[in-house]
Amino acid sequence: MNNPVFPEQASSFAVEVDAIYYLLWALTIGFSLLVMAVLIFLAYRYRRGARVDRSKPVHSDLRVELLWSVVPLIIGLCVFAWSAHLYARTRIPPDDAMEIYVIGKRWMWQMQHGNGVRENAELHIPVNRNIKLTMISQDVIHSFYVPAFRVKHDVVPGTYTRLWFRPTKTGRYRLYCSQYCGTQHSQMDGWVTVMEPEAFERWLEAEGNEANVKTVGLADAGKQLFDQMACGSCHGSNAQTGSIPAAQRGGSLNGLYGSLVKLKGGRQVKADEAYLRESIMRPNEKIVDGYWAIMPSYEGQLTEEQVLQLIAYIKTLGKSEPPRGGQ
Amino acid sequence: MSAHSEAGTPVGASPETSAVSSHRSEPSYLSAGHTLRSWLFTLDHKRIAILYLITISAFFVVGGLAAGAVRVELISPRGTFMSNEVYNRMFTLHGVVMIFFFLIPAIPAILGNFLVPLMVGARDLAFPRLNLLSYYLYLAGGLLALTAAVTGGVDTGWTFYTPYSTFYSSSQVTMTIAGAFIAGFSSIATGINFIVTIHKMRAPGLTWFRLPLFIWAHYATSIIIVLGTPVVAITLLLVVAERVFHIGVFDPRYGGDPVLFQHLFWFYSHPAVYIMILPAMGVISEVIACFARKRVFGYHFVAGSSLAIAVLGFLVWGHHMFVSGQSMYAGMVFSFLSFLVAIPSAVKVFNWTATIYKGSVSFDAPMLFVFCFIGLFLIGGLTGLFLASLATDVHLTHTYFVVAHFHYVMVGGAISAYFAGLHFWWPKITGRMYPEVIARITAVILFMGFHLTFLPQFLMGFAGMPRRYHYYPPEFQTLHVMSTAGATVMAIAYLLPVIYLVWSLKYGRVASANPWNATGLEWQIPSPPPTHNFDEVPVVTGEPYDYEHLALSENEEADGTRAAVPRPQLDPAARGGAA
Numbered sequence: 001m002n003n004p005v006f007p008e009q010a011s012s013f014a015v016e017v018d019a020i021y022y023l024l025w026a027l028t029i030g031f032s033l034l035v036m037a038v039l040i041f042l043a044y045r046y047r048r049g050a051r052v053d054r055s056k057p058v059h060s061d062l063r064v065e066l067l068w069s070v071v072p073l074i075i076g077l078c079v080f081a082w083s084a085h086l087y088a089r090t091r092i093p094p095d096d097a098m099e100i101y102v103i104g105k106r107w108m109w110q111m112q113h114g115n116g117v118r119e120n121a122e123l124h125i126p127v128n129r130n131i132k133l134t135m136i137s138q139d140v141i142h143s144f145y146v147p148a149f150r151v152k153h154d155v156v157p158g159t160y161t162r163l164w165f166r167p168t169k170t171g172r173y174r175l176y177c178s179q180y181c182g183t184q185h186s187q188m189d190g191w192v193t194v195m196e197p198e199a200f201e202r203w204l205e206a207e208g209n210e211a212n213v214k215t216v217g218l219a220d221a222g223k224q225l226f227d228q229m230a231c232g233s234c235h236g237s238n239a240q241t242g243s244i245p246a247a248q249r250g251g252s253l254n255g256l257y258g259s260l261v262k263l264k265g266g267r268q269v270k271a272d273e274a275y276l277r278e279s280i281m282r283p284n285e286k287i288v289d290g291y292w293a294i295m296p297s298y299e300g301q302l303t304e305e306q307v308l309q310l311i312a313y314i315k316t317l318g319k320s321e322p323p324r325g326g327q
Numbered sequence: 328m329s330a331h332s333e334a335g336t337p338v339g340a341s342p343e344t345s346a347v348s349s350h351r352s353e354p355s356y357l358s359a360g361h362t363l364r365s366w367l368f369t370l371d372h373k374r375i376a377i378l379y380l381i382t383i384s385a386f387f388v389v390g391g392l393a394a395g396a397v398r399v400e401l402i403s404p405r406g407t408f409m410s411n412e413v414y415n416r417m418f419t420l421h422g423v424v425m426i427f428f429f430l431i432p433a434i435p436a437i438l439g440n441f442l443v444p445l446m447v448g449a450r451d452l453a454f455p456r457l458n459l460l461s462y463y464l465y466l467a468g469g470l471l472a473l474t475a476a477v478t479g480g481v482d483t484g485w486t487f488y489t490p491y492s493t494f495y496s497s498s499q500v501t502m503t504i505a506g507a508f509i510a511g512f513s514s515i516a517t518g519i520n521f522i523v524t525i526h527k528m529r530a531p532g533l534t535w536f537r538l539p540l541f542i543w544a545h546y547a548t549s550i551i552i553v554l555g556t557p558v559v560a561i562t563l564l565l566v567v568a569e570r571v572f573h574i575g576v577f578d579p580r581y582g583g584d585p586v587l588f589q590h591l592f593w594f595y596s597h598p599a600v601y602i603m604i605l606p607a608m609g610v611i612s613e614v615i616a617c618f619a620r621k622r623v624f625g626y627h628f629v630a631g632s633s634l635a636i637a638v639l640g641f642l643v644w645g646h647h648m649f650v651s652g653q654s655m656y657a658g659m660v661f662s663f664l665s666f667l668v669a670i671p672s673a674v675k676v677f678n679w680t681a682t683i684y685k686g687s688v689s690f691d692a693p694m695l696f697v698f699c700f701i702g703l704f705l706i707g708g709l710t711g712l713f714l715a716s717l718a719t720d721v722h723l724t725h726t727y728f729v730v731a732h733f734h735y736v737m738v739g740g741a742i743s744a745y746f747a748g749l750h751f752w753w754p755k756i757t758g759r760m761y762p763e764v765i766a767r768i769t770a771v772i773l774f775m776g777f778h779l780t781f782l783p784q785f786l787m788g789f790a791g792m793p794r795r796y797h798y799y800p801p802e803f804q805t806l807h808v809m810s811t812a813g814a815t816v817m818a819i820a821y822l823l824p825v826i827y828l829v830w831s832l833k834y835g836r837v838a839s840a841n842p843w844n845a846t847g848l849e850w851q852i853p854s855p856p857p858t859h860n861f862d863e864v865p866v867v868t869g870e871p872y873d874y875e876h877l878a879l880s881e882n883e884e885a886d887g888t889r890a891a892v893p894r895p896q897l898d899p900a901a902r903g904g905a906a
Contacts, residue, residue, distance in 0.1 A: 003790070004786035004787060004789060004790040004806060005786065005789075007789060007790045007791065013718070016718070017718050017719060017721075017722055020716060020718055020719050021713065021719050021722075021723075021789065024709075024712055024713050024716065024719065027709065027712070028706065028709035028710060028712075031705065031709060032702075032705040032706055032709065035676060035677070035680055035701070035705055036701070036702055036705070038680055039680050039683060039698070039701060040698075042680070042683040042684050042686075042688075043619075043683050043688045043690075043698075046619070046683060046684070046685060046686045046687060046688050047687075047688050047689070047690075048620070048687045048688055048689045048878075048881060048882065049882060050882075051882075053685075054685045054686075054687065054875075054878060054879070054882070055685075056685075057621065057622075057684075057685040057686075057875060058624070058681075058684070058685070059622050059624060059625075059626070060624065060625050060626065060627065060628075061625075064625075064677075064681070065625055065628050065674065065678075068673070068674065068677040069670055069673075069674055072669070072670060072673050073666075073667075073670050076666040076669060076670075076712065077663075077666060079666075079712065079716055080662055080663055080666045080715075080716060083662070083716035083717045083718045083719060084659050084662060084663075084717050084718075086717070086718035087649075087655070087658065087659075087662075087717035087718045087721065088655060088659075090718065090721065091655045092655075106495075139490075139495060140488075140490055140491040140495050141488060141490075141491070141585055141651075143650065143725055145725065145791070145793065147722070147790065147791025148791070150718075150721070150722040151721060151722070152650050152721055152722065152724070152725065153650050153652075153721075154650050154651045154652055156579075156585060156586060156651070156652050157490060157579045157580075157585060158579025158580075158584070158585065159579070159652065161652045174791065174800065176791070176793050177793075178724075178725035178726065178793040178794075179488075179725060180483075180484050180488070180491070180794075180795045181491065182415070182482070182491060182495060182496065183411045183412060183415065183482070184411055185415070185795060185796070185797075186411070186793075186795075186796035186797040186798040186799065187411075187798060282582070
């Protein structure tokens with residue numbers, strides 16, 4: 001199945017990535033053969049002892065130098081532009097993408113679907129649907145690589161990275177960790193199963209029911225955790241604990257996700273997953289304008305999975321009230 | 328004419344050559360003392376070059392054996408005789424030894440040390456004691472790294488990525504890094520020595536644009552070494568500090584940024600690729616001019632492209648990090664600059680090809696190694712574009728495609744050039760000729776074996792085979808077995824020169840001062856040169872590569888003697904017989 005010249009193309013990017021790849025091989029082989037042919041021809045023609053005209057040898061010619069600098073440069077820059085344009089599209093996930101969370105740890109991939117279904121070393125996804133992975137590592141740097149999709153991104157500890165793609169063919173495709181991560185690096189592999197949408201829905205539901213305890217959706221688990229950790233005493237909308245009203249301590253988190261947050265000092269940041277995670281783990285890194293640096297760090301108290309649950313919950317909080325510091 | 332076939336005065340040697348060799352005033356540097364002490368404490372750049380030659384060759388053997396072990400292990404998808412732990416240590420040993428202790432020092436420390444003073448008409452490098460110190464730093468660093476290898480080994484890969492190297496690896500990371508760190512100072516010392524020598528010790532009349540291109544290449548290399556090596560030294564020191572004291576630079580658990588390490592590491596380690604390839608390109612220019620009997624075409628462009636590579640080479644490190652989480656816009660800038668840096672390399676190849684035009688080409692072994700270099704470097708360089716281009720790099724990075732690409736450049740390119748240079752200057756260094764026929768066969772075997780080893784790896788990489796994998800999916804086995812078969816052929820091509828070059832020290836024909844009829848100051852003194860190189864300071868009156876009058880006389884002579892039986896130049900046996 002795995003033809004090394006025409007490997008399987010199973011994502012919306014694959015055909016275009018391969019087009020650039022084959023173009024580059026055409027240039028590589030063409031240029032190499034051209035130069036070698038000229039070299040061998042000249043070396044044979046001007047071999048020592050051959051009676052050929054060696055008069056008026058040329059030692060330098062600005063026009064030739066320009067020609068063979070500028071022509072390859074122009075060809076190269078065309079490839080650059082095409083490839084950069086495609087790359088930009090692979091880096092910016094569409095808004096309607098189905099979101100899945102990925103945790104890499106030595107030496108296993110753990111995937112979390114929105115409804116709480118968890119998979120190890122396997123990922124089931126529906127065909128022809130934009131899929132966005134939000135990924136983090138629990139230890140060293142890993143890299144999430146599905147060759148049939150022609151996509152790959154490092155999975156880094158301490159911050160989220162993301163990857164998106166749209167599978168175009170049902171089937172089972174190899175998943176690798178491609179960033180060296182220690183002893184069992186080569187065993188940190190798995191499978192991505194692309195299914196028809198209906199089959200996927202059935203699978204998702206069955207998996208959810210199969211577990212002994214009914215799986216709790218990611219955001220629901222996050223709400224439980226939010227209540228359990230009493231995050232609401234500072235971040236609840238109406239809570240009043242102690243002398244300072246919650247609105248002044250931490251403020252409501254309604255509508256925070258995706259908004260622009262104004263920081264102390266005037267800088268603005270977008271409240272994406274990475275920002276939310278940092279604000280939970282190291283709250284003093286970025287202080288919101290108008291608030292004090294009073295939130296304790298939760299680093300070491302929450303697992304990566306729990307942080308993901310909290311973020312999933314915060315993302316569901318509506319936009320009924322104006323977000324703090326937001327616009 | 329077959330210049331090397333006679334021991335005495337070569338036909339067509341310039342008058343001053345015979346004059347110099349006839350009243351040789353002092354013994355050669357090789358006979359200037361036979362005690363161990365006279366070698367180990369020598370300040371003679373030529374003897375230090377020999378010390379480097381022996382030591383670096385020993386490290387090449389170590390790195391080569393590790394590569395062989397890895398290739399044998401990969402014959403089967405589940406490994407043949409190693410555990411995961413051993414496999415990971417083995418490919419790390421191969422990378423660390425080959426990069427830090429073979430490829431980076433090979434051409435500059437051996438050929439550069441021997442030739443830079445000779446080519447600029449100086450009696451030694453500017454700082455002979457610093458030169459000796461640099462050798463011992465290299466030796467100390469190398470021994471430390473080897474000690475680490477035998478006392479547990481290191482399993483981080485030669486790239487030492489954090490936080491694996493700073494926290495999770497329980498192998499000999501600190502000691503290996505200490506070895507690389509110390510060897511770095513050896514590089515810096517050599518780089519400073521070359522820069523000062525080239526600036527201040529050129530013979531009268533030897534202006535910048537009369538310098539051999541080998542010198543230009545070493546000058547550009549030295550600039551990279553002096554500017555880049557301190558950065559990697561500091562970076563490696565930070566890794567050790569984090570490992571030992573848990574300071575939070577790279578490890579996110581202490582507030583560090585693991586990707587920062589990659590920026591710092593590649594800021595040196597990408598230019599380091601040019602430390603390996605620029606001196607190789609310098610060798611190619613010398614050899615091709617001599618065996619084509621022609622001034623290098625576009626001398627100024629070839630010289631300038633070395634400097635352009637040195638400067639641009641510092642601005643492209645981010646192309647190792649397109650999938651690391653680096654910003655998309657940074658990726659685009661690095662990609663753009665990486666396409667630019669390809670141009671000066673291409674310019675060199677085109678100029679070498681144009682040099683042949685209207686030349687008078689002979690196909691001695693050094694020249695065959697040059698063809699080998701160009702053939703492999705073309706593919707190595709052009710496949711770099713796949714990795715400079717963003718969308719294709721996303722798919723190909725971390726796979727065997729990368730492995731194949733950099734082996735084509737660094738092994739196919741740099742080692743072919745190293746062999747070209749070693750054969751070309753062997754008579755000058757040792758005073759003996761290497762055996763010609765077997766050397767030409769070696770060049771052919773190397774070329775074949777190389778393609779067989781690394782072409783399959785391009786295919787594997789595109790099909791998604793990640794690098795540094797001990798176990799792999801069975802569909803890749805055929806390609807892996809081909810690669811291992813090729814590595815066996817390459818091993819023969821590496822073993823042969825070891826045997827016949829050592830053999831030639833005793834049994835090789837005695838070399839004349841200038842067996843190739845080459846221009847260049849190093850050929851105007853006896854082989855091997857006397858300790859102080861030049862009896863009188865040479866005065867340079869013209870441009871380098873003044874070969875063309877030779878081409879004329881040699882071809883006229885050939886016409887006279889060979890009119891009856893045309894002799895095919897590519898046939899080594901016929902060539903030897905005709906002499």
